[in-house]
Amino acid sequence: MTSTARPRLGWHRLPVAALLAAGALTTSVVVAQTDETDTPDTDASTWVEHEAGIPVTDPLTREKCGTCHTADDKGNLSRISWIRSTPEGWAQTIKRMVKLNGLDITPQEARAVTTYLSTYHGLAPEEAKPVMYLAEKRILQSEAIVPNDTLRETCASCHAFAQPMSSRRSHREWALLQNMHRALYSTADFIYDTPVGSGYDEDGGSAPEDGKPPVKQATAALEWLSKNAPLHTPEWAAWRPRIKTPQLAGKWLVSADLPGRGRFVGEMTVAPKAPGSNEFVTSTVLRSLEDGSVHTRKGSALIYTGFSWRGTSDGAAKTTAPDDLDSKLRETMWFAPDQALAMGRWYWGEYHEFGFDVTLRREAGAPAVAAVSSDALKIGSKGTQVHIYGANLPTSLTPTDVDFGSGVTVSKVVSATPNEAVVTLDVAANAVPGLRDLSVGGAVLAKALPVYASVDYVKVTPETALAHLGGIKFAKGYEQFAAYAYSNGPDGKRGTDDDFAIRPIDVTWSLAEFTTTTYDNDVKFVGTIDPAKGLFTPNVEGPDPARRFGRNNYGEVWVVATAKDLKGADGKPLIGRSYLVTTVPTYKRWDQPEVSE
Numbered sequence: 001m002t003s004t005a006r007p008r009l010g011w012h013r014l015p016v017a018a019l020l021a022a023g024a025l026t027t028s029v030v031v032a033q034t035d036e037t038d039t040p041d042t043d044a045s046t047w048v049e050h051e052a053g054i055p056v057t058d059p060l061t062r063e064k065c066g067t068c069h070t071a072d073d074k075g076n077l078s079r080i081s082w083i084r085s086t087p088e089g090w091a092q093t094i095k096r097m098v099k100l101n102g103l104d105i106t107p108q109e110a111r112a113v114t115t116y117l118s119t120y121h122g123l124a125p126e127e128a129k130p131v132m133y134l135a136e137k138r139i140l141q142s143e144a145i146v147p148n149d150t151l152r153e154t155c156a157s158c159h160a161f162a163q164p165m166s167s168r169r170s171h172r173e174w175a176l177l178q179n180m181h182r183a184l185y186s187t188a189d190f191i192y193d194t195p196v197g198s199g200y201d202e203d204g205g206s207a208p209e210d211g212k213p214p215v216k217q218a219t220a221a222l223e224w225l226s227k228n229a230p231l232h233t234p235e236w237a238a239w240r241p242r243i244k245t246p247q248l249a250g251k252w253l254v255s256a257d258l259p260g261r262g263r264f265v266g267e268m269t270v271a272p273k274a275p276g277s278n279e280f281v282t283s284t285v286l287r288s289l290e291d292g293s294v295h296t297r298k299g300s301a302l303i304y305t306g307f308s309w310r311g312t313s314d315g316a317a318k319t320t321a322p323d324d325l326d327s328k329l330r331e332t333m334w335f336a337p338d339q340a341l342a343m344g345r346w347y348w349g350e351y352h353e354f355g356f357d358v359t360l361r362r363e364a365g366a367p368a369v370a371a372v373s374s375d376a377l378k379i380g381s382k383g384t385q386v387h388i389y390g391a392n393l394p395t396s397l398t399p400t401d402v403d404f405g406s407g408v409t410v411s412k413v414v415s416a417t418p419n420e421a422v423v424t425l426d427v428a429a430n431a432v433p434g435l436r437d438l439s440v441g442g443a444v445l446a447k448a449l450p451v452y453a454s455v456d457y458v459k460v461t462p463e464t465a466l467a468h469l470g471g472i473k474f475a476k477g478y479e480q481f482a483a484y485a486y487s488n489g490p491d492g493k494r495g496t497d498d499d500f501a502i503r504p505i506d507v508t509w510s511l512a513e514f515t516t517t518t519y520d521n522d523v524k525f526v527g528t529i530d531p532a533k534g535l536f537t538p539n540v541e542g543p544d545p546a547r548r549f550g551r552n553n554y555g556e557v558w559v560v561a562t563a564k565d566l567k568g569a570d571g572k573p574l575i576g577r578s579y580l581v582t583t584v585p586t587y588k589r590w591d592q593p594e595v596s597e
Contacts, residue, residue: 056071168179327348435500486500
């Protein structure tokens with residue numbers, strides 16, 4: 001979702017597909033050498049490529065791509081050697097080559113080429129991590145991601161900003177990408193040629209007072225991405241010699257959070273399909289900390305670039321509901337370069353709307369901590385039992401072996417096993433509120449336990465949400481909401497950077513009208529929300545004769561969470577809310593599934 005105070009282009013003038021791809025968040029700066037003819041007013045296809053390419057060494061890639069992409073005496077293939085991208089980015093490119101240029105390639109060959117290119121012409125771990133949210137199918141607010149209005153207008157008006165940020169290119173290649181968008185998408189010319197700062201004014205903007213021609217959006221975007229997302233970066237130079245077959249076999253401690261369903265802990269066993277392979281099989285057991293239910297899964301995965309996990313897994317039980325925890329999951333994770341930690345999302349749903357936020361820690365014999373419960377401690381509380389979940393925990397713990405920081409005292413160790421320790425905590429009346437790190441047996445879990453003075457407000461996640469009508473000819477797109485108690489933090493002000501989540505809370509869920517038109521009554525037509533679970537189920541698609549003008553059941557509503565046991569200073573229950581848009585099904589799907597399918 002994007003929003004901006006600038007004037008926006010009307011819906012009938014927006015492109016139907018992608019516009020210019022922009023760069024990533026790396027701070028590295030490489031300014032490309034250019035000829036005098038390499039100007040925005042000349043065709044980029046006539047420019048001379050000055051930057052050093054990355055040779056293509058894989059025989060299959062050279063065979064399949066070399067018929068159109070010419071080779072030079074250094075082993076470079078035209079275009080390809082001056083681009084780096086993610087697995088999804090290269091897969092998308094191969095599909096475009098098949099559809100538009102007649103590339104003859106089998107699925108097995110396509111996977112092999114994608115594996116090679118995303119590994120040896122890919123992103124370094126530090127470059128890939130900020131854009132993982134695209135492969136993880138997360139929806140983020142663009143205001144916190146897009147660096148300026150020009151990139152918001154030329155790129156993020158159509159893409160998630162991670163789409164352009166998922167590649168690195170030479171200056172010439174970024175310009176050629178502009179050419180492609182101009183050729184394929186009719187409104188790209190309009191957006192690119194508007195002056196910077198014009199805000200899509202109908203007259204194209206007025207000339208600056210100094211009389212110089214205004215800088216076009218395309219020129220400004222090309223300059224930014226050439227400097228901030230160049231082909232050659234320090235991160236890539238450092239990672240390139242370290243690329244190797246990942247050594248992930250063994251046991252991994254799992255901690256996971258599922259909105260609306262709470263936290264889970266467990267263990268994943270990973271084994272290679274063959275010696276030296278980048279393909280793995282998995283067996284996972286997850287236990288809910290909310291209700292104690294246990295869920296087992298079997299799966300497989302492929303590792304790209306030495307750190308990008310793309311996999312699937314199936315639950316052991318038969319699924320009976322759209323939000324069933326035993327549903328088939330897609331697994332997308334980023335592994336740290338030392339291969340001791342991984343983070344990502346395991347998701348499912350027609351629109352990828354359900355998903356675990358997952359962290360994996362390698363079990364290597366040393367103590368490791370996955371999670372703690374209870375959810376939070378109030379300042380001044382005494383005798384609260386807290387469970388510590390992990391692996392290889394010391395069984396002879398003493399109170400001094402467990403540390404939650406100053407003001408929190410471990411008064412007693414109730415029990416201790418290798419996988420779980422139970423301790424009793426006292427919190428001083430003058431303890432500093434905030435998220436506390438836990439140290440036990442040499443293992444540290446950052447931000448493990450919130451300590452708070454008071455609950456100041458309720459926050460609903462996601463704060464803005466999207467659901468899709470369906471159930472007749474198209475599948476429904478659900479939305480799961482969760483409510484959290486929040487603290488204003490040390491500054492005492494709501495909505496500032498030091499605010500922190502305290503714990504999930506019990507609420508009653510309801511829908512309220514988001515007034516846009518006096519007669520629309522969206523709350524009666526868009527769907528229903530489970531008052532206890534917070535699961536929104538959209539209505540069916542298609543014209544509704546019960547609705548004015550026979551309109552579809554789309555609309556905008558507030559999702560309201562009313563706390564059951566928390567009250568504000570006025571004595572009334574605390575309330576949080578989220579903005580929900582329920583829209584029509586995605587009638588046309590572009591063929592860009594994840595690589596591992």
